[in-house]
Amino acid sequence: MGDKAANFNPDVFKKTAEEKSNARLKMWLEICAHCGLCADTCHFYLANERDPKMMPAYKAKKVLETINKKNKFDEDRLDDFYETIYGECTMCRRCTMFCPFGIDVASIISMARSLSASQGKVPKELLKAVEGHLESGNQMSITEEEWVDTLEWMEEELQEELPGATIPIDKKGADFLYVVNAREPKFYPMDISQAAMVFYLAGADWTMSRKGWDVTNLAMFMGDIAGATKIAKMVRDAAEELEVKRVVVTECGHALRSLQFESPIWLGRDHQFEVVHSVSLFAEYLREGRIKLDKSVFANERCTYQDPCNVSRNGGCAQDGREIVKYLCEDFVEMEPHGEYNYCCGGGGGFIPMAGAFKERRLKSGKVKAEQIKATGATICITPCHNCYDQLRDLSKEYELGIKVLSFKEMFEEALIIPEELKAKEDDEDEE
Amino acid sequence: MATVDHMGKTFEIDEDGFIDSFDSWCPEWVDYVKASEGIQELTEEHWKVIHVLQDYYQKHGIAPMVRILTKVTGYKLKYIYELFPSGPGKGACKMAGLPKPTGCV
Numbered sequence: 001m002g003d004k005a006a007n008f009n010p011d012v013f014k015k016t017a018e019e020k021s022n023a024r025l026k027m028w029l030e031i032c033a034h035c036g037l038c039a040d041t042c043h044f045y046l047a048n049e050r051d052p053k054m055m056p057a058y059k060a061k062k063v064l065e066t067i068n069k070k071n072k073f074d075e076d077r078l079d080d081f082y083e084t085i086y087g088e089c090t091m092c093r094r095c096t097m098f099c100p101f102g103i104d105v106a107s108i109i110s111m112a113r114s115l116s117a118s119q120g121k122v123p124k125e126l127l128k129a130v131e132g133h134l135e136s137g138n139q140m141s142i143t144e145e146e147w148v149d150t151l152e153w154m155e156e157e158l159q160e161e162l163p164g165a166t167i168p169i170d171k172k173g174a175d176f177l178y179v180v181n182a183r184e185p186k187f188y189p190m191d192i193s194q195a196a197m198v199f200y201l202a203g204a205d206w207t208m209s210r211k212g213w214d215v216t217n218l219a220m221f222m223g224d225i226a227g228a229t230k231i232a233k234m235v236r237d238a239a240e241e242l243e244v245k246r247v248v249v250t251e252c253g254h255a256l257r258s259l260q261f262e263s264p265i266w267l268g269r270d271h272q273f274e275v276v277h278s279v280s281l282f283a284e285y286l287r288e289g290r291i292k293l294d295k296s297v298f299a300n301e302r303c304t305y306q307d308p309c310n311v312s313r314n315g316g317c318a319q320d321g322r323e324i325v326k327y328l329c330e331d332f333v334e335m336e337p338h339g340e341y342n343y344c345c346g347g348g349g350g351f352i353p354m355a356g357a358f359k360e361r362r363l364k365s366g367k368v369k370a371e372q373i374k375a376t377g378a379t380i381c382i383t384p385c386h387n388c389y390d391q392l393r394d395l396s397k398e399y400e401l402g403i404k405v406l407s408f409k410e411m412f413e414e415a416l417i418i419p420e421e422l423k424a425k426e427d428d429e430d431e432e
Numbered sequence: 433m434a435t436v437d438h439m440g441k442t443f444e445i446d447e448d449g450f451i452d453s454f455d456s457w458c459p460e461w462v463d464y465v466k467a468s469e470g471i472q473e474l475t476e477e478h479w480k481v482i483h484v485l486q487d488y489y490q491k492h493g494i495a496p497m498v499r500i501l502t503k504v505t506g507y508k509l510k511y512i513y514e515l516f517p518s519g520p521g522k523g524a525c526k527m528a529g530l531p532k533p534t535g536c537v
Contacts, residue, residue: 129535139535142497150499157509183536186497187521190509216536252536353535356447386536 006120010073016118017067020111028103029064032057038095038105043343043368044088056095056105059084063112082121085112087361090349091221092309097341109349113223123354126222133231138214140182150185151208154193158200163424165200167192171207176246176276177239178208179215181255181386194409195250198282201416202290206248212238215249217258221350225266232263239273246274248281251407253310253348253385260315277311279384282408283320286327293327297415301404303329304378306369306392307342308385321384328411333376345369345383347391363398366391370399380404382411438464450525450532454489457529469516469523478515478527480505485520485528495525495533 038056039045045054052058065071066081091106099105116122133139138147148169155167168174178199184191199206212234219227239247249256260275285291305321312318318339325332335342346366351358369392373381381403383389392405433444433452439460444452449468451461462482466474484504488496498520502509516523521537 125534132534140497140533141494146497146499150497153499153502181536183521185499186533187519187537189498218535352537355532359447390537 003121003124005075005078008075008078008119008121012118013073013078013115014067014069016115020114021067025108025111028101028108029060031101032060032103033101034061035100037098037100041095041098043090043092043094043346044365047346047365047367053084054088056089056099059089060103060105060108063108066112067115078116078119078121081112082116085109085116086123086350086354087358090309090344090346090351090365092344092348093314094309094341094344097313110220110223113221114225115223117223122222122224123350123358125355126218126350126353129353130219130222130224130227130231133214133216133218134227137211137234138182139216139218140186140214142182142185144210147185147213148210150189151192154189154196158193158196159424161424162197162200162418162422164422165196167196168207170210170242171205173243174207175205175244176207176248176281177242177244177273178206178248178250179213179235179238179255179259180208180250181216181252182214183386184250190413191250191407191409194413195278197416198285198291198409198412201418201422202285207242207244209238209242212236215247215255215259216252217255217263218350218353220258220262221254221353228258228262229266232258232266235259236263236267236271239271244273246276247271248276248278251278251384251386251409253308253315253387254350256315256317257310277315277317277320277384279311279317279320279324279408282412283323286324291412292417293412293415294417295328295330295415298328298380298411299330301329301379302331302333302377303380303382304333304335304373304376305338306335306345306373306381306383306385306388307339308383308388309342309344309348311384312342313340321382324408325382328408328415333378335372335376343368343372345388345391345395347387347394352387352390362391363394366395367399370395370401373401373403374399378403380406380411382406382408384408436464446532448532451529454486454529454531457486461529462527465523465527469518469527471516471523475515477505477507477511481507481512481515481520481524482528485524485530489528489530495521495530 034057042056048054062084089109093106096104129139132141151167158165217231256277264270351362396403436443441460521533
């Protein structure tokens with residue numbers, strides 16, 4: 001069981017349920033014919049010995065029963081509801097692809113999470129990250145000074161190899177603003193220098209921002225839509241102040257969903273910029289010949305591609321990832337199924353940051369993914385999403401897959417062909 | 433919470449394998465964690481990183497970003513990843529007895 005509801009109040013719950021139950025949600029909940037087609041589409045169902053309680057239709061029914069005014073609502077019911085909506089669904093939307101009525105269980109669960117949040121009953125690790133984000137402007141409470149210092153440091157490191165490369169900050173009117181996940185400056189800063197390397201070699205006109213640079217939005221997963229709106233606004237404000245044409249999102253899945261699809265609704269209008277995921281930009285650069293890769297670098301490895309749900313299925317970028325792979329891998333094997341029909345890794349929907357209490361379930365539901373990967377015989381699994389990345393590394397240990405998990409940027413760092421004239425000269429180093 | 437015994441000490445650990453409380457940390461803990469973190473032999477450099485993490489955590493209540501770690505230790509970023517293969521956020525924090533960092537890690 002999770003933590004106690006911080007402010008349990010059945011009246012608030014019912015009132016919020018009424019506010020959030022729009023016609024579409026009510027229709028979905030009412031037209032579900034319980035046909036069972038969704039059962040086999042769900043990785044929780046498959047990994048939990050086909051427990052009927054793991055069927056998406058069952059979970060949707062539980063939401064309906066909980067918000068039904070005729071049913072008694074107490075803390076026990078809330079506890080049970082909480083376990084289902086946070087612990088048994090990653091909101092990956094795979095079931096929707098197969099539902100004859102196109103019922104969007106992810107939206108139902110998302111609404112249900114906002115009801116739980118109205119009672120202060122949310123995973124505590126998510127709450128910590130969200131509170132930190134609202135206070136500091138990023139989910140890891142990095143100060144502006146530390147952020148800028150890290151960018152300058154990564155620029156210096158990059159210039160040791162590529163003297164002309166820069167990491168521009170607050171460049172007004174640039175073609176695009178590049179936004180990241182706070183884990184990058186905090187623990188994985190090479191993600192930033194790798195991106196800067198790609199942009200430099202492609203001759204891009206880009207910038208980063210002092211503010212509104214963390215594009216993650218864990219409030220969305222927590223069910224705190226007011227908080228999610230504030231967080232999304234930080235990025236929107238930064239992009240619109242800098243008057244960029246596009247915002248390019250790092251290799252992160254939920255950030256794309258939040259910024260591109262959800263936040264215009266929360267914020268009440270379209271953005272004044274286009275939102276593009278890294279995979280789409282990288283595919284564009286390769287297609288146009290702006291960057292070139294040496295395919296021989298990974299010639300001795302068999303690669304497969306993990307489609308992040310929020311990039312491939314929900315973001316419409318399944319083909320972009322595959323286009324990149326053509327330039328990068330000699331031996332590439334698809335998982336089955338793949339593309340928009342691929343299974344969730346089990347780490348989505350906030351499961352990775354929800355941490356401890358949800359870890360066992362996360363590893364268990366990841367069994368489906370582990371089996372998919374095993375069947376490919378791959379030695380490298382590529383994924384452009386931080387949550388997939390961490391989950392796959394955990395799955396590799398848990399199910400002894402023996403794979404390397406890599407982002408596109410990590411592979412590019414090895415495989416990018418750098419024109420001689422851009423490389424650091426040996427003499428320059430001697431003079432230092 | 434699970435309990436583990438190692439070198440005559442008992443530790444309570446959370447689901448992510450982090451020690452339950454910073455106050456329960458002792459050098460034996462580092463010895464216990466090293467194998468699962470892919471570290472064969474502990475060197476002075478490992479200890480330096482561990483001590484920097486602990487000092488920072490005691491002052492600020494959170495783990496430092498890797499920039500601060502490189503500045504204080506004088507080690508290059510790549511070297512820190514060589515020392516702690518699962519990274520400064522996971523492996524090094526775990527060994528130093530810090531709680532699992534919050535957020536997408």
